[in-house]
Amino acid sequence: MVDAAEEQDRGALAAELALGLLEGAERAQALRLCLSDPAFAREVEGWSTRLSPLLDTLPPSLPSSRVWDAVAARVGARPEAPSMKPLRVWRAGALISGAVAAALALFIVLRPVEPPARMPMAVSQLTGNGEAQVLAVSYDPQNGMLQVGSLERPGDGKRPELWIIPQDGVPRSLGMMAHEGGAMPVDPAMRPLLAADATLAITMEDPATAPHAAPSSLPVMTGKISII
Amino acid sequence: MHEASSAARSENRALLVSAIHLAASGDAAGLRRVYDLTSAKLFGICLRICADREAAEDVLQDVYVKVWRRAASFDDTRASPISWLATIARNAAIDWRRAEHRYDAIPDEAMAGIADDAPLADVIMEDDQERRRLIACLEGLPSDQSGAIRSAFLQGMTYQQLAERSGTPLGTVKSWIRRGMLRLKDCLGHG
Numbered sequence: 407m408v409d410a411a412e413e414q415d416r417g418a419l420a421a422e423l424a425l426g427l428l429e430g431a432e433r434a435q436a437l438r439l440c441l442s443d444p445a446f447a448r449e450v451e452g453w454s455t456r457l458s459p460l461l462d463t464l465p466p467s468l469p470s471s472r473v474w475d476a477v478a479a480r481v482g483a484r485p486e487a488p489s490m491k492p493l494r495v496w497r498a499g500a501l502i503s504g505a506v507a508a509a510l511a512l513f514i515v516l517r518p519v520e521p522p523a524r525m526p527m528a529v530s531q532l533t534g535n536g537e538a539q540v541l542a543v544s545y546d547p548q549n550g551m552l553q554v555g556s557l558e559r560p561g562d563g564k565r566p567e568l569w570i571i572p573q574d575g576v577p578r579s580l581g582m583m584a585h586e587g588g589a590m591p592v593d594p595a596m597r598p599l600l601a602a603d604a605t606l607a608i609t610m611e612d613p614a615t616a617p618h619a620a621p622s623s624l625p626v627m628t629g630k631i632s633i634i
Numbered sequence: 635m636h637e638a639s640s641a642a643r644s645e646n647r648a649l650l651v652s653a654i655h656l657a658a659s660g661d662a663a664g665l666r667r668v669y670d671l672t673s674a675k676l677f678g679i680c681l682r683i684c685a686d687r688e689a690a691e692d693v694l695q696d697v698y699v700k701v702w703r704r705a706a707s708f709d710d711t712r713a714s715p716i717s718w719l720a721t722i723a724r725n726a727a728i729d730w731r732r733a734e735h736r737y738d739a740i741p742d743e744a745m746a747g748i749a750d751d752a753p754l755a756d757v758i759m760e761d762d763q764e765r766r767r768l769i770a771c772l773e774g775l776p777s778d779q780s781g782a783i784r785s786a787f788l789q790g791m792t793y794q795q796l797a798e799r800s801g802t803p804l805g806t807v808k809s810w811i812r813r814g815m816l817r818l819k820d821c822l823g824h825g
Binding site: 453 | 678691699716720725790822
């Protein structure tokens with residue numbers, strides 16, 4: 407038998423839990439009560455429903471594309487690009503084997519407020535066959551521009567395509583690169599992916615069909631992003 | 635114009651309900667559709683409560699995984715799809731705040747959004763009649779009470795934070811909330 411005062415306390419507790427006011431032990435206790443007492447749980451739900459129209463007053467905001475990619479990976483969905491599986495293989499082959507042709511170094515240059523001096527950037531790593539090929543890339547988050555160095559031009563009509571591979575392991579194209587290098591604007595949706603510990607990679611792709619949902623070959627260069 | 639927008643709203647609602655049902659059947663394309671229709675709205679909620687973009691994105695990720703798992707339990711006769719989703723998002727964000735022990739203050743601009751009851755640009759809105767009624771009931775409360783309720787609900791503040799922010803004893807804040815919630819329930823007339 408629940409007396410009136412206790413019932414009132416329970417009602418208040420349900421409202422407090424629904425508002426999110428409780429913390430620590432009180433919160434844990436109220437959450438346990440939700441599991442053990444369906445009437446209490448309904449009361450909490452009733453409050454959430456009553457107040458939920460308030461949530462409509464918050465301004466919407468666009469999350470970055472990494473959110474869906476991670477959700478898709480967790481629920482086992484294939485995202486638009488039917489590419490998860492080949493990419494896993496691609497990535498394992500590219501990043502684990504010693505056959506990676508060269509290392510690509512990328513530094514995110516965080517421009518100091520003043521003076522606007524750029525920091526130097528360079529890194530090198532030998533290729534598998536002993537031939538050093540190094541490409542320096544810098545990124546300025548202020549204007550979303552990548553600066554890339556020049557690359558050797560292969561004779562087969564293919565062109566380098568730059569990929570960003572965040573923690574979820576799925577490459578996203580940042581676009582085709584010019585052999586002679588230069589400035590490359592980054593799509594605003596991709597900018598949040600250019601973070602420390604993400605991997606950059608370059609594959610040689612057919613420019614006629616660019617941009618690509620997924621790379622068609624092993625990368626010729628890869629490198630981790632470092633922020634300096 | 636009002637009729638047209640309410641027709642669009644119910645069409646959106648039907649779209650969203652069918653997307654949730656599709657997800658409930660195990661088809662990830664349904665979840666993707668739910669995501670496309672609601673991610674900006676739900677991210678807005680996570681962002682406000684977490685007050686940290688990266689954390690809000692992590693929470694949002696968990697929200698859609700929860701939606702995927704719970705889609706089969708969604709009952710469109712009991713709750714509107716957007717308020718079901720918004721509640722999952724808000725609860726997940728509150729869970730994150732309580733787990734992270736993030737007690738740092740959040741800017742007060744949440745209030746600005748509430749005072750302005752002009753329709754927002756988002757395509758999926760709750761039937762605004764319900765929202766207007768809630769806002770009218772909140773406005774009928776003493777401002778201490780309604781302010782405390784709004785800050786708790788929309789900013790994820792705890793009793794302690796509310797007390798510190800308003801420079802008021804904890805017991806007083808508790809009684810604002812309790813009285814306010816009782817009056818709100820009466821005003822809304824939901825039993």
